[in-house]
Amino acid sequence: MQIRVTLIRARSRCQTLISLSGFIIGVLLIIFGGGPILSESFVLAQPDGITTGIVAKHGERTVDTESISNDQDLSDDQDLSNDQVQAEPTTTDLAAVTAESDGDSLGQQIFQEHCIRCHGDRGQGSERHREPLLGDLPIEDLTRYIDETMPEEEPALVTGDDAKQVAQYIFDQFYSPAAQRLRSSSRVDLSRLTVRQFQESVADLLGSFGDAPWSPEERGLSANYFASRHWTEDRKLSEQIDPTLDFAVGVPHFDASGNYPALVEKPKKPEENKMNEGFSVYWRGSLIASDTGWYTLTVQSKNGFQFFLNDPDEPLIDRNVRSDDVLDHTAQIFLLGGRAYPLKLEFFSYPDPPPQIRLLWQPPYGVTEVIPAAYLTPHEMSATFSVTTNFPADDASSGYERGTSVSQQWDESVTAAAIETASWISAHLWRLAKTEVTAADRNEKVQQFCQQFVERAFASPLNDEERQFFIDQHLAADLPLQDQVKRIVILTLKSPRFLFPEIQSRDPNCTTARRMALVLWDSLPDTKLYELAKQGKLIDPAVLDGELYRMIDDPRSRAKLRAFFHYWLKTNKAAVATKDQNIYPDFDVQLLADLRRSLDLYLEQVVWNGRSDFRELFLADYLFVNQRLAKFYGLESAETGFVKIETGPQQRAGILTHPYLMAGLAYHKDSSPIHRGVFVARNLLGRTLKQPTENFQPLTEEFDPSMTNRQRVEHQTQGTVCMSCHSVINPLGFSLENFDAVGRFRTAEKEKQINVSAAYKTPTGETVALAGPRDVANFLVTDPTAQRSFIRQVFHSYVRQSVDAFGEHQLDQLHEKFVANEFDIRQLLLEITKVSLSLPNNPDHP
């Protein structure tokens, strides 16, 4: 009777108090412990929230209802937490788990007696307590927690050895990462293309009818200058490379005296050297898109010009007719990140008005600026096509984008994209099919095009029946050619063979090629890979490795890895950081755009220019800065462009301390040890931190002006229950207190020496003493858990399936290879791709 009453009471309490991992925390007391996103959204919504919010007294909670109701942010934030976060078990953990506990152990009895009503018989949770019972606290912490707080309504019921027994049972059966792994029933799910995969595939499918993309080293645009309105060869003034087009005052070779003394050929008559013959320049090359999204291009000139981008025939901006004195001419275009798009600019002028021209852009996350040389190349790529249809975001609830569900919205977007693609193909049919409207063999050429289009889309040769189904019956219809082709395109892009890459049974070589391209590029095999597959050559390991290395070095692979890094490092939040302009007056959108470029240059340096060593991501003691960044961050740089500057090992430690991240993981005015600690714990160390159920206003400066930021956090999180998570978060965050809200290095706060010493406890119960950012970095590169967390996240972002579905020990094996390969990131991509190739292809297919 006594027990029954207690349980009924417990029910009502449990309904309002959802515990963290059941045992970790009864009442969650993490201040913004939900992680960076939730908190940042708050910072953004209320930059002054710290001062306008309710000031908490010691240990008191206040609730920010706005943040709580903001479910979207919560779910957004879950993406990584649900996934990578399971700390990896050591070998001893596994041994412990595999040694089955007795069917009717004391621990099990206690669990059934006191715990099962709330936590379910397998720790799966119940109506009154939905959170499953899993986490990564060491066994002794779990024991202590049960001893002190469980069962919730009467903690004295389970203590001492009972607590120890039940903790061991829970730990072995379902709580620990190793137990979770054993219990998980991961399998490789049938998946549709993700949004990125769809966009990239369509771009490459159409791109395959031009020249293959490549990554040229040269930068700038090729330029031809003429002393005439038209490009008269004997009046050519110069052929050169212009790094940028930034000629607001004075264009090269235009001589204000009115003569062209530089003319190579001597003129027949002296007056021919005069300017009234006109002056013209054409620039040629390609524009390299940094990110995927809409770009605003601006040409500043009062002279005549035509600007072409990704279309050799139709100018994006046509100013051939100069009319009045408009200076800025802009247009928008959607581009895919990492690709180069052909560009030409044809310019002409007479002496009045004098020539002037600047070529600017505003990329996604960027500001309007002259297009830097780094994003221009004198090589002309083939024009391609980007779908501009809006897609709903992919499901990222498992921590990575994957295509394991099909919503009506997605289906509609695919339909719209198929129509958009069909229209584009119809408009460019003659160029794609390499024929002319009047050519005699026009129809054969179009038929060839259609056949290649369908075959490449499916990455598999067509049999007669398929050829009839997808192509011939449409070409035989009584319709204009354009409509016939449109129908073929729509049918192809709506086909499950295109949308569900694994649905189709293929020749094993073609399956291999399809998977390689999907994993490394999120796209379709290119012509070279596909031809090798058709010839059956991918069975040869040497050929396979050769292709893998080639593909890993391709711009599409670089773009994918870059996208992964930005996802992993949560830079979408940093990208919109704002800071108090009174305290940080020079921290503006321009600086933010520079910081993003600085991070990109750094990642590029580590992965593609150096040894590709994972450890260098955390150990590097340099930053890439331009003059603006150098000035802001107190460094010396004589260069206007970006250069690598040594900072010394104490000031910077790779991405961990990169000012873009530090500024993103901070408040409007102050640093935020909690944001930083949560980021390091979750994203870098792979720790499990559950969502908070309530939000807390951080204590503001007004609470006690004499306290440092760290002291306020320590004060507010000192409770035993808080500390079950904050014992993980705080030490990591405090170690980064050398960086203020904009990521500048500091040694003092409020004239007090910054205290960066802290002790971090690992899931296996060891304590690591930390004395600053460098120590965190050193720990990250030596900790196997951090390494495995990285591998797991790369795997998921690349293969878009759970690594556990590829075998119980797959992660262990990848980790072993990673260590053996000196932590080579490129090599890791190769190994991960190979794992994805190991699956049979649709074995049920006859």
Next chain:
Amino acid sequence: MFTRPILRRDFLVNSAGALLMTPGLRGLPWAMPGDARQTNVKKRLIIMFSPNGMVAQGFWPTTESPEFEMDQVLKPLEPFREQTLVVKGICNQIRGDGDNHMRGMSCLLTGNELFPGNIQGGSDTPAGWAKGISIDQEIKNYLQSQEHLRTRFGTLEFGVLVQNEANPWTRMVYAGPNQPLAPISDPYHMFDKMHGSVKDRENLLSVLDLVKQDFGKFNSTVDARDIGLLQSSQRHLESLQQDLNAARQTDVQRVPIKLPINVPLVNNQMPELAKMQIDLLINGFENDLNRVATLQFTQSVGGATMNWLEVNEGHHSLSHEPDENAAAQDKLRRINTWYCEQLAYLAKRLQDTKEPGTEQSMLDNTLIVWTNELGHGNSHTLDNLPMVLVGGGFGFEMGRYTKVDRVSTTRLWLAIAHAMGHQIDTFGLAELCKDGPVVL
């Protein structure tokens, strides 16, 4: 039942088809029943342009109304004599930058000067685009501002073999200062603009059964645990198909048009292209997509070679030949007669087309103005521009040849604007409108 057929679907708004981009319901044809505004009298305006000046001999009648003779060039209009008004004495009096061809073209319908610019013709000062809106767009803006006169496009700009270059010689229609509008020379492109969404839906619908069939092939081969994913895809296909079928119910209420397929945009296809564009123009009126249209044959200085008339020289170079060159004059007459035949075909199509829901001829509610950028080819004069008005319903007394004394184009456009119900005091350069609308 089909009040919002598939409109709720994103793809209609997102898709590349021009119609699909039309924001809001109003612009969509199926949202606008064909008989919605039968109660309103429809007035329509077509401006047809042919280039390089007129031949005096064989065009201008020698006797004035009402028994004016229709000589060689105007002969094709004989069946429409009662609905024809030939006006002599309208002059393009715009001066300033640019040569006569440029001003002839870009100032013709705008009645406004050109901006200084960088385009030079002959030895005249270089110039840019026109400084003002053209009369067709002015009238269209008025119509679109009136709830009961509004149509989906307001105006459509047809071209026949207009050179694919944007300059003051190729543009007569302006949405505003510095905003030339390119005519659409490709009938298929025009068709897409007018009916693209319908066509896209037809194409989509035509393959949906095949897509379903394709999906069906894998139902039995995928792992049972994955079947749900395929099933939801198939459900979405079903629902898309239903929506498309619903939309089709309203699509069929439209007056259809079938174009000959795969006609290339080349010189010797000009007669075929002209017919296609005129048929599309009529189809636009039948579906009430627009009340104003322009039809531009080539461009100023246009060099069409009418070898089907056994004229093997380009039009523009012929137009420079002196009046004494009888052979050239004869060819120019044949060329302009051909243009007049196009006008007559247009008038015939209008005459044969009934106002939707009535027994009235569409020609009765339409005014066609055929004009040119020059008065006379070899002199490049901007005086005495050929002005041939065909149609009815505008209050002009038709069936005549009349002369006015050097009247600015702007005053003619004013008169037409007033006839269309748009009561403006000036159009283009105000000083050229001092005497108000011309009285014909």
